[in-house]
């Protein structure tokens with residue numbers, strides 16, 4: 001049976017005013033990630049989604065149908081959405097509800113981004129540039145080597161040059177980055193693009209403490225179906 005990306009949704013934020021500039025958006029959180037960033041706010045979602053409860057598709061569809069006049073679009077974030085099988089079909093399903101889609105990505109699956117572009121399924125890709133390529137191993141928990149980061153982001157930048165209206169780039173200024181590092185990362189962008197710098201905000205939950213073994217912050221910003229209220233983090237903490 002073909003995998004459905006609906007079965008990889010582990011969080012749903014009904015209304016967000018900060019995830020898609022100028023839009024009242026709902027936010028879908030997909031589980032799984034190809035990185036292990038030490039500063040990840042959503043590590044349960046990214047690495048342990050198999051222990052989480054799938055957010056019911058029927059609830060999301062019912063909500064979006066009932067709020068079509070008020071919700072301008074849907075942001076798909078993660079985890080890393082491009083690692084999820086059936087992503088294109090999920091987006092098509094959202095289009096049947098008249099929902100344009102913004103996709104957050106760490107840029108390491110340019111093949112998926114290229115295909116979504118070709119199919120004209122995504123209105124806006126928000127791509128994270130983690131820092132200078134040479135620091136990717138440190139910034140991503142050893143998952144991504146400098147040459148890999150350069151190759152994949154280079155492919156994304158080439159797409160952005162062809163479709164400038166479809167891309168924006170952002171960098172979260174985590175403690176491991178100096179101002180010089182930020183400028184180095186900024187220099188990678190194609191002409192005409194700006195790098196949105198987002199402040200790093202440590203998790204605010206009372207039990208968010210540093211994990212002494214891995215050096216990462218514990219805590220998880222994603223809605224569990226058994227939680228109420230909004231995730232704690234601003235847009236900058238999605239990735």
Ligand code: SF4
Pocket residue numbers: 033034035036037039040041042043046078079080106238239
């Ligand atoms: S910060 Fe983003 S890219 Fe990094 S592990 Fe977490 S979800 Fe994945």
